[in-house]
Amino acid sequence: MSTRTIPEPHRTAVRRGAPVRRAGARPLRRRRPTRWAGPGPGPRPRLRRLGALPWISPAVVLILAVVVWPVVEMVRTSLRRIDTSGVDQGPAGFGKYRKLFADPRLPDVLTWTAVWTVVVVALTMVISLALAQLFDQRFPGRTITRWALIAPWAASVLMTAIGFRWMLDQVAGVLNRLLLDLGVIDTAEAWTGDAAHAKPWLVFVAVFVSLPFTTYTLLAGLQTIPAEVYEAARVDGASPLQTYTRITLPLLRPAFLVALVINLINVFNSFPVIWGMTQGGPDADTATTTVFMYMLRSYDVAESAALSVVNFAAVIVMVLVFLKVSGWKEAAR
Incomplete structure (x- = not known):
């Protein structure tokens, strides 16, 4: 029986673990990646350089069209002279801003706006926190009460405001009829006829329509x-108060901050509640800056745009200051 002899180079390759190549075969060459050349789109690696831009570009376009462009147009309008028919009479510089701050009604409007925002947001957060803790417990009828809380949120805010206005009407309102029947009052009251009576009811309705969102945000937290x-x-022997102050509230802080910031923005810019109940009257006594801005558009569109710019700047500053003070970066970690 003959024994096949392996040539010396092949024996060396086998000993080193390299692949054995048949005699006469072409040497193996490493294939190089083909380079893109010619018209048409580039290869995939070049698209990857764009990162997430192709995916977020629709959102960016939407923000530019819905937010940035109206703000730019608002600032441009505040610097023009526009008559009541809407005809542009040319540049006005900062004249509309000087006219706005010279309005004798503006200080009272700014004061009421600040009081309105602080009171409504504070009451909403406190009541929503209590409701969220209640709905977090198990009790009979919890599902029904949770669904009932959505009702003010599901209904139109303007429709709710108009409904309360009719309830408070001096002639046909059910509140006056109920109080008269119970002997609480002797004559029907005009609950929305003056600022002293209207403002508490405006706060009540604003809190009423703000509770669902805030409560469910805190409940989720x-x-x-x-x-x-x-x-x-x-197990460690912590009391209920210690558990609430050292565990519940710190862990609830991110949800609380989200609810608080959104409430600040919504209440500051609230329009349907006040316009649906009092239309800012009498004589702008119940008007916030948002409602007052809408009232000005009948007399001077550019001055109304100037107040819009002031409102927009106030919201930005208010949110930035709040986030700085609250330390939202640490809370989000």
């Missing part, structure tokens, strides 16, 4: 707190 944390606190 409460339900993300692990039950093991409370169990560990009970």
